[in-house]
Amino acid sequence: MPLTSPTPARLRLHGYWRSGTTYRVRIALGLKGLGWETVPVNLLEGAQKGEAYRRLQPQGLVPALEADGLVIAQSPAILEWIEETYPDPPLLPSTPADRAAVRAMAAAIACDIHPLHNPRVFARLKQDHAAAPADTEAWAAHWIAEGLAALEQLVARHGGGLAFGDRPTLADCYLVPQIYTANRFHVDLSPYPRLVAAAAAAGALPAVAAAHPAAQPDAPPAA
Amino acid sequence: MPLTSPTPARLRLHGYWRSGTTYRVRIALGLKGLGWETVPVNLLEGAQKGEAYRRLQPQGLVPALEADGLVIAQSPAILEWIEETYPDPPLLPSTPADRAAVRAMAAAIACDIHPLHNPRVFARLKQDHAAAPADTEAWAAHWIAEGLAALEQLVARHGGGLAFGDRPTLADCYLVPQIYTANRFHVDLSPYPRLVAAAAAAGALPAVAAAHPAAQPDAPPAA
Known part of the structure; x- marks a missing residue:
C-alpha cells in the first residue's frame, strides 16, 4: 500500500x-x-x-x-x-484496537441497521406479508432504534465530538447517512443525544455538508 | 501495523x-x-x-x-x-484492487444476505406479521438465493478453486458459513456451482473443517 x-x-x-x-x-x-x-x-x-x-x-x-x-x-x-x-x-485511527472500534461502529450500521430498511425489503414485506406503508415505516423505525441504541453506547465510550474521537473517521461516513435516514422514517432521536451531536458536528464539516443528498445534482428541486 | x-x-x-x-x-x-x-x-x-x-x-x-x-x-x-x-x-490479497474485490464479496454476504435471516428478524416477522415457520424459512431462502446469485458472478470473475483465486481469503471466511446456513434453510444450491465448489474446497482445509459448527464444544451431540 x-x-x-x-x-x-x-x-x-x-x-x-x-x-x-x-x-x-x-x-x-x-x-x-x-x-x-x-x-x-x-x-x-x-x-x-x-x-x-x-x-x-x-x-x-x-x-x-x-x-x-x-x-x-x-x-x-x-x-x-x-x-x-x-x-x-486517514479515516481510520493508527492502532489496530482503535481501528477495530471504528470498524465495529461501521458494521453496527452496515450489517445491523441499514440492510433491514432497504427498499427491496419493504417490497418483500408488501408482497409476502401485505405490509402497508405504515407497517414498513414501523419496521424500519424498529431496527433503526434498536441499532442506534447500541451505537449510542459505542459513541459514549469512544466519541469525542465526532463518533470516534475528534477527527473524522469511517464511523462518521456511516453515521451521518444513518441519522439522515432515521429522520426520513420519523424516528425519535431524543434517546441518542451523543449520536445526534456527533452527526451534527460531522455534518457541519464542509466536505460532509457537500455530500448531503439535497445537494446532489440528481436530487429533485424540493429535496 | x-x-x-x-x-x-x-x-x-x-x-x-x-x-x-x-x-x-x-x-x-x-x-x-x-x-x-x-x-x-x-x-x-x-x-x-x-x-x-x-x-x-x-x-x-x-x-x-x-x-x-x-x-x-x-x-x-x-x-x-x-x-x-x-x-x-494473509487473508487479503496484496493490491488495493484485489483487496476491494475480496471485501466486496464479504460485504455481499455480511450486508446483503446474513442480516435478513438473523433470528431477531424472524422473531419480528412472527410478532408483527404473524409469520409461520414456513414463512420465515421462505423469507430466508429468498434473500439467500438472491444474494448467492450475485455472489456466483463475483466468484466466476475472481475465483480459482477458492472464492478469490486459489488461496484462502476473507471471502472464504464469509462464504463457508453462508453455504452452511443456506443448507439449513433448504436452499437449492444447484444454480451456484462455483460457490458450492469453492465452499467445498475451503471446507476441506483442516483449519476450516475444525471450525465447522458440529465440531464445536457447545454443539449438541446430534448436530
Whole structure:
C-alpha cells in the first residue's frame, strides 16, 4: 500500500442522491479532498437493474465507484479502498484496537441497521406479508432504534465530538447517512443525544455538508 | 501495523456454535494458525442479552473476541483486526484492487444476505406479521438465493478453486458459513456451482473443517 497518496484517479461515483450507501462514499471522498463525477442511477425508475448498469455492476446495486476503469462495488469495500489508496487524511485511527472500534461502529450500521430498511425489503414485506406503508415505516423505525441504541453506547465510550474521537473517521461516513435516514422514517432521536451531536458536528464539516443528498445534482428541486 | 506476526495474545472467542458470524471468526483464527478458547454464549437461552455478557459486549450480540483484555465486537471488525494483527498468512490479497474485490464479496454476504435471516428478524416477522415457520424459512431462502446469485458472478470473475483465486481469503471466511446456513434453510444450491465448489474446497482445509459448527464444544451431540 502506498505511504503517500498518489495522483487521484478519475473517479466516477454511480449512485443515487438519497441512497445511504452512496452518501457514505461521497462523505469519504469529500473528507479525502478528492474530486469525482456523479453518475446518477435512478433507483425509482429501476435503473440499477437495467442492462447498462449491470454491465458495470452485475449485482445491480448502488453505489459503484469507477477509478480509471477499475469498478468497485459494495460501500464497505469502496470505503476501505479509498482509505488504502488515498491514506491522507486517514479515516481510520493508527492502532489496530482503535481501528477495530471504528470498524465495529461501521458494521453496527452496515450489517445491523441499514440492510433491514432497504427498499427491496419493504417490497418483500408488501408482497409476502401485505405490509402497508405504515407497517414498513414501523419496521424500519424498529431496527433503526434498536441499532442506534447500541451505537449510542459505542459513541459514549469512544466519541469525542465526532463518533470516534475528534477527527473524522469511517464511523462518521456511516453515521451521518444513518441519522439522515432515521429522520426520513420519523424516528425519535431524543434517546441518542451523543449520536445526534456527533452527526451534527460531522455534518457541519464542509466536505460532509457537500455530500448531503439535497445537494446532489440528481436530487429533485424540493429535496 | 506490524510486518510480522507478534506472539499471539490470549484469545477468547465468545459465540455460539451455529452462529454464522461466530463461524466466520473461527475460520479466520484457524487459517492464521492461532489457538483460542471457546466461550459458549447460548443464544437459544438468550445468554447474549444477559447481564454478564452485556458487561463484555453492551450490544448483546455475538461474536466478541477478547484479546488480552481488549474486547472486539462485530465480525467484520474482528476479521480485519485479526488480519492486521496477525498478517501471516494473509487473508487479503496484496493490491488495493484485489483487496476491494475480496471485501466486496464479504460485504455481499455480511450486508446483503446474513442480516435478513438473523433470528431477531424472524422473531419480528412472527410478532408483527404473524409469520409461520414456513414463512420465515421462505423469507430466508429468498434473500439467500438472491444474494448467492450475485455472489456466483463475483466468484466466476475472481475465483480459482477458492472464492478469490486459489488461496484462502476473507471471502472464504464469509462464504463457508453462508453455504452452511443456506443448507439449513433448504436452499437449492444447484444454480451456484462455483460457490458450492469453492465452499467445498475451503471446507476441506483442516483449519476450516475444525471450525465447522458440529465440531464445536457447545454443539449438541446430534448436530
